[in-house]
Amino acid sequence: MTSPATKPRRARDRAAIAAKTLRTDRWWLAPLLTVVGLGAWVAYATVRVFMHKWYWVEDFHYLTPFYSPCVTDRCVEGAAHFGRFLPGWWIVPDAALTLPFLLLFRLTCYYYRKAYYRSFWLSPPACAVPDGHKAYSGETRFPLLGQNLHRYFFYAAAIISLINTWDAILAFHSPKGFGFGLGNIILLLNVVMLWAYTISCHSCRHIIGGRLKHFSKAPMRYKAWTFVSALNVRHMQLAWITLGTLALTDFYVMAVAAGWFNDLRFIN
Amino acid sequence: MANETSPAGKPAAKRQFRIWRGDESGGDLQDYAVEVNEGEVVLDVIHRLQATDAPDLACRWNCKAGKCGSCSMEINGKPRLSCMTRMSTFEEDETVTVTPLRTFPVIRDLVTDVSFNYEKARETPAFAPPPDLAPGDYRMQQVDVERSQEFRKCIECFLCQTVCHVIRDHEENKQAFAGPRFFIRAAELDMHPLDVKTDRREYAQAEQGLGLCNITKCCTEVCPEHIKITDNGIIPMKERVVDRRYDPLVWLGSKIFRRGQVPQTSVTSGHSSGAVHASGGHGGVHSHAGGSHDPQAEAQAQGGVNWNREVPHPTAPAVDTRGRLPLTELTFDRAAAPSPFGDDVTFPMPPEHLNFAHPEQDKH
Numbered sequence: 001m002t003s004p005a006t007k008p009r010r011a012r013d014r015a016a017i018a019a020k021t022l023r024t025d026r027w028w029l030a031p032l033l034t035v036v037g038l039g040a041w042v043a044y045a046t047v048r049v050f051m052h053k054w055y056w057v058e059d060f061h062y063l064t065p066f067y068s069p070c071v072t073d074r075c076v077e078g079a080a081h082f083g084r085f086l087p088g089w090w091i092v093p094d095a096a097l098t099l100p101f102l103l104l105f106r107l108t109c110y111y112y113r114k115a116y117y118r119s120f121w122l123s124p125p126a127c128a129v130p131d132g133h134k135a136y137s138g139e140t141r142f143p144l145l146g147q148n149l150h151r152y153f154f155y156a157a158a159i160i161s162l163i164n165t166w167d168a169i170l171a172f173h174s175p176k177g178f179g180f181g182l183g184n185i186i187l188l189l190n191v192v193m194l195w196a197y198t199i200s201c202h203s204c205r206h207i208i209g210g211r212l213k214h215f216s217k218a219p220m221r222y223k224a225w226t227f228v229s230a231l232n233v234r235h236m237q238l239a240w241i242t243l244g245t246l247a248l249t250d251f252y253v254m255a256v257a258a259g260w261f262n263d264l265r266f267i268n
Numbered sequence: 269m270a271n272e273t274s275p276a277g278k279p280a281a282k283r284q285f286r287i288w289r290g291d292e293s294g295g296d297l298q299d300y301a302v303e304v305n306e307g308e309v310v311l312d313v314i315h316r317l318q319a320t321d322a323p324d325l326a327c328r329w330n331c332k333a334g335k336c337g338s339c340s341m342e343i344n345g346k347p348r349l350s351c352m353t354r355m356s357t358f359e360e361d362e363t364v365t366v367t368p369l370r371t372f373p374v375i376r377d378l379v380t381d382v383s384f385n386y387e388k389a390r391e392t393p394a395f396a397p398p399p400d401l402a403p404g405d406y407r408m409q410q411v412d413v414e415r416s417q418e419f420r421k422c423i424e425c426f427l428c429q430t431v432c433h434v435i436r437d438h439e440e441n442k443q444a445f446a447g448p449r450f451f452i453r454a455a456e457l458d459m460h461p462l463d464v465k466t467d468r469r470e471y472a473q474a475e476q477g478l479g480l481c482n483i484t485k486c487c488t489e490v491c492p493e494h495i496k497i498t499d500n501g502i503i504p505m506k507e508r509v510v511d512r513r514y515d516p517l518v519w520l521g522s523k524i525f526r527r528g529q530v531p532q533t534s535v536t537s538g539h540s541s542g543a544v545h546a547s548g549g550h551g552g553v554h555s556h557a558g559g560s561h562d563p564q565a566e567a568q569a570q571g572g573v574n575w576n577r578e579v580p581h582p583t584a585p586a587v588d589t590r591g592r593l594p595l596t597e598l599t600f601d602r603a604a605a606p607s608p609f610g611d612d613v614t615f616p617m618p619p620e621h622l623n624f625a626h627p628e629q630d631k632h
Contacts, residue, residue, distance in 0.1 A: 023344060123484070128345055138434060145479070202507065
């Protein structure tokens with residue numbers, strides 16, 4: 001490390017530069033796109049969650065991930081693997097057991113944190129562009145201290161991914177027996193992407209092997225860590241891809257359930 | 269000037285620059301038109317400006333190869349190394365604005381006082397190998413040390429420090445916040461297979477202000493060495509802090525299986541770990557920074573060396589029959605060159621042998 005200057009120090013001032021930022025590129029574009037993208041998705045998801053219909057296709061056993069597992073007393077039987085024990089008030093989402101955890105998983109995700117701190121909270125809106133706030137305490141205090149709970153929501157999200165996988169497998173068994181169509185492919189694609197997003201999580205990377213000091217003593221965990229690290233590089237892309245596949249899956253199921261168009265069947 | 273040609277044979281074009289000139293008492297952006305040749309970088313232009321219009325323009329530079337980390341400045345508002353910023357990345361008619369690093373106090377023109385970083389470096393506890401392992405006996409596997417090696421690429425240009433909004437936009441956080449460069453230093457040592465200090469994550473959280481970081485990744489964006497500061501350094505450190513402070517499962521697991529990552533010897537030894545928590549004030553000198561981690565040696569060091577005891581004169585180096593240092597081994601009676609410290613001195617020196625012989629002590 002470089003040795004410090006030994007000259008007696010006095011407090012100096014920063015350079016007096018009037019402009020808040022001298023960046024000339026379109027630094028505002030990325031936060032703007034994030035606001036538009038996340039805003040649109042949240043609006044769509046909110047509408048769908050409180051719609052309480054068109055979530056289940058009886059003919060092909062398609063269940064949208066937004067209603068899985070369906071646990072309120074207004075659920076249709078096929079969609080409720082875990083019973084119907086919650087009251088069916090309109091304010092209660094039909095997947096009330098899973099949605100809060102999925103929301104918290106994404107809210108505390110290291111990528112989404114970067115995205116919304118920059119675009120919604122303007123802290124900072126872009127690199128070398130001033131923070132929009134007078135004071136700043138980062139993630140040292142409540143409620144942002146709660147971001148440290150990310151790994152618990154990761155555990156929950158892994159369990160929920162299992163449930164979604166089960167939904168996708170069940171969809172191959174429609175009342176007429178085995179069959180599959182375009183809906184199955186969409187459900188499968190969604191599940192694969194959800195797993196990729198969940199496993200590429202930074203907390204997962206840490207738990208699976210990142211916390212070790214000596215990789216050489218745990219070769220299997222090192223291998224797993226290497227795999228997760230490779231996925232982790234794409235965590236941002238996977239975060240956006242899964243928003244897309246979730247919305248696509250939900251829309252497809254809604255459209256087929258509402259009878260807007262028919263499912264393209266390949267077998268049965 | 270207009271008729272001059274560049275080495276490549278094309279007529280040299282004049283490009284517009286705005287450069288911040290001034291010192292701590294004030295300053296402003298001044299316009300210059302400078303000749304730019306093909307293949308040049310911003311630092312070349314600044315040097316040309318020093319040779320022509322502005323001989324008193326101050327700027328810090330050294331290697332011109334992106335390896336010394338001296339020529340950090342802000343070019344069109346972005347913290348960059350000026351020797352690595354090609355002029356071809358700008359439009360022909362674009363005005364290039366060059367300013368000093370915004371986060372640090374200015375000395376003159378493009379030169380800033382980056383002592384903040386050296387103070388934080390001094391506060392960061394040094395590498396602590398196992399006490400019974402002699403230098404030269406360090407053995408480790410490449411897979412174990414690989415993660416630490418990524419952070420060794422750091423050239424200390426402090427671009428990550430200047431871009432970080434925690435201190436860039438909030439001067440008051442400078443005391444509590446060490447910055448990305450020192451988070452990766454903490455991560456480098458915490459991940460190092462031979463480092464036995466186990467309180468680095470607590471240190472990062474309590475003393476370096478890791479919690480102030482909101483992982484907006486600007487440090488990674490500006491790093492000229494492409495170190496994945498956030499993904500490989502800061503986030504793993506945050507997760508390690510979670511292990512210790514917020515994860516009851518890990519706590520329970522380590523209790524049941526007694527699965528500490530490294531032996532818990534040095535964490536509680538003497539005053540070193542206490543200093544992390546006891547020193548409430550920031551910016552103070554931590555007693556464990558760079559110190560020995562051998563408990564016995566620390567106890568002796570605390571007792572102090574008796575500077576007043578009489579110091580034996582060191583043995584002079586071995587000389588040949590003519591009283592000269594031998595030039596070759598062939599003409600000398602032992603293998604290898606003699607130690608300039610004398611053959612009775614071995615390194616590392618035990619702490620109790622440390623002493624100081626004033627050159628004029630014999631004159632009294």
